[in-house]
Amino acid sequence: MAIFVTCVITAACGADTSEAGDTSATEPPRAQTAEVTAPTSTAAALVIPDGAEVYQQYCAECHGADLRGTDKGPSQLSIVYEPNHHGDFAYRAAIRDGTREHHWWFGDMPPVEGISDLEIEKVISFIRAEQQRLGFEE
Ligand code: HEC
Numbered sequence: 089m090a091i092f093v094t095c096v097i098t099a100a101c102g103a104d105t106s107e108a109g110d111t112s113a114t115e116p117p118r119a120q121t122a123e124v125t126a127p128t129s130t131a132a133a134l135v136i137p138d139g140a141e142v143y144q145q146y147c148a149e150c151h152g153a154d155l156r157g158t159d160k161g162p163s164q165l166s167i168v169y170e171p172n173h174h175g176d177f178a179y180r181a182a183i184r185d186g187t188r189e190h191h192w193w194f195g196d197m198p199p200v201e202g203i204s205d206l207e208i209e210k211v212i213s214f215i216r217a218e219q220q221r222l223g224f225e226e
Contacts, residue, residue, distance in 0.1 A: 139214025142207045147199050148184075155218055158226075162192045164215050167224045171216065179212045 144153065150161030157163035168174065168191055181187070186199040203211075 113203075127166050128208070137204075137207045137210050139210035139212075140215075142211040143202070143214050146209065150194070150197070154213070155222070159194075161194050161197065163225060165219060165222055165225045167226060169215075170219070176212050179215070180208060183208050183211075192196055 143151075143155075147164075150158055151164050152158050152161075155164040157166075162168070182197055183202045183203060187197045189196050
């Protein structure tokens with residue numbers, strides 16, 4: 089092992105000295121290239137939105153950071169929003185087009201501006217998972 093490392097360094101140094109005076113001597117020594125191969129899995133995390141973050145950005149103001157509602161909107165854990173009563177289709181429609189006041193007394197829900205289709209799917213998955221995890225309020 090020690091011998092191998094020495095060889096790499098020697099080769100790199102040798103290359104440098106043999107090309108001394110050449111402008112290409114600014115090239116990085118070969119030994120450095122061995123460190124470069126960390127997998128770049130963070131790239132995927134940057135493009136796929138996180139449902140919890142989408143919720144906090146677009147919904148929490150009215151439906152509450154903990155999903156339990158505010159004075160501007162109802163709890164997403166109300167039994168009214170269980171999937172058989174408000175399916176994912178109703179979610180998509182409410183997010184894109186808003187909805188008139190009909191179940192509560194908070195006023196209308198306006199269309200959510202600036203949210204992408206992918207963010208809509210992610211936020212619905214997040215809310216469904218939270219409904220399962222926390223259970224519905226009676
Ligand atoms: C400006 C406040 C506001 C924001 C922001 C908001 N909502 Fe609402 N939302 C409401 C109100 C108020 C209602 C209740 C309307 C009623 O039934 O009386 C509602 C109702 C809903 C409904 C039920 C729709 C139906 O068909 O009865 C869903 C689903 C919903 N919101 C999801 C969301 C999601 C998901 C977000 C974020 C992407 C969001 N809302 C953002 C105020 C808001």
